[in-house]
Amino acid sequence: MLIVIAVLALLVGLMLPALSKSRQSAQITACTVNLRQLITASLMYVGDNRDVFPDPAWDPPMPVGYRGWLYVGKMSDVIKNGQGSSTGSLWSYLGGEPDLADLGVQKTYRCPAHKPPWRAASTSDNITSYLMNGAVRGFGRVKVSYRVDRFRPDSWVFWETDEWVSGWNDGSSYPDEGLSKRHGQPNRNAARYDNAGATIAVIDGGCRWVSRVLYDEELKIRPGRLWCNPGRKTGD
Template sequence: MNVPFRPTSQRGAFTLIELLVVISIIALLIGILLPALSAARNTARTISCASNMRQVTTALLIYATDNRDSFPPNVADSALPGGGHFWYDTEILGQYLPTGNPENTVELGGVVMPCPSDSEEVARSYTINGWASGNIDDGLLSAGNSNQNWYNGWGSGLNQSGIRFDASVKEASKTILLVEAWAQWPIAGKYYTGWFVGSYYNSAKPYGKFVKNNYPYSTYTGQAAESAICWTRHAETDDYYAGNGAANFTFVDGHVSLFQDDELVDHSDGISTLTALWSEYDYKNNTP
């Protein structure tokens, strides 16, 4: 019996509807994955930033071990090269950290100094708590006050805002050593943080030291000795000036913590939560 020949059926091209379905599925997957990838990228940058700060903090602690518990100085003196001696000077901290700053060999920058979440133009994203300064610095004083006792916090002036400390401070796990700050100083095409943060010029009160020049959130461009904490990094959005960012802090015991500002301050009352201390004087000075 002859079996009739039936040609093998061949699949034609995709129909328009099928192509649209495939494209829709791909678009849906991209919409699901992109936020996750962006969040993962931001988390990686935050972790890398914390690692950088831990290395800088370790260098500061080793320096203190080599110098009778004193941290590096912040001394303004026009008679000295570079206008003074500062914690980030290559000749001071450079022996403990790698250098990678060919545009500016006097100051440390590059390598572990910039935060990966910061602008590519930034060479240094961190600065020290001014009350950890190893030498007296008039920049921490109010105008007309140059008395060492006042600087150390034992005076009774209205402008007293902190007590200088070293690596032997009692509450090492709560006392701030290094913070993320705005890089406002332009040098040879790069930007650097100032000498310190947390001084009287930031604010006389703990609350103001945390949020000065930063609340509501905006760009900080003031070229002054003191920097201001940058709360706009490590946000849940790519908007650099978003209001839901955070900042890494390191402490005298060597650990690093990431905080949003409302974890450290009470905006409604204008006071610090005392979770992190600029110095032990915060307990006495924590008023609006």
């Protein structure tokens, strides 16, 4: 009996790393699918709106009358009333009814590895795991997002955002607010990468896995794929 128990324990020990790796792979695949849907919805929006990219919900200020890609109005209100991302400009392009919550559509905004507790009751991580690059509206310097043809085709416009930063006050972010630490790294220690990385969406409609090392290197390039604000020579 002891031999059987020992063998079973050994088998379990061998299987756990494989199961963990398989689960991680499935989560990464889900994020890639989600971000591909979000960038596709964004480009459909572009086609219907004179080639202007969706508003990033940069707050403050979000222009009066504009639906941000993630929500409209005051974020704390749409979270409190349960409408959440159904108020955003991409919702209908993802198959949802505007302003009507739908758990099936809502899954598109959520990495399966992103679990509560959230930063606060009114922060955007309550309704999304992904944020848009604030460069699409000049990091708040202009009132309306730029036309898509103003960007380099390799510009990174969505990413899985660092869950530990304080940048969840709206629907967009500065690039240096960071990439998620969920995948490939069990803790928030910025000095440890352990093959960590996350999925990003590109303005040309593609998606790719980016290591944290590559992301941090890209942060140094201005202008570049992250610092891609068309309104400034340095992209920031």
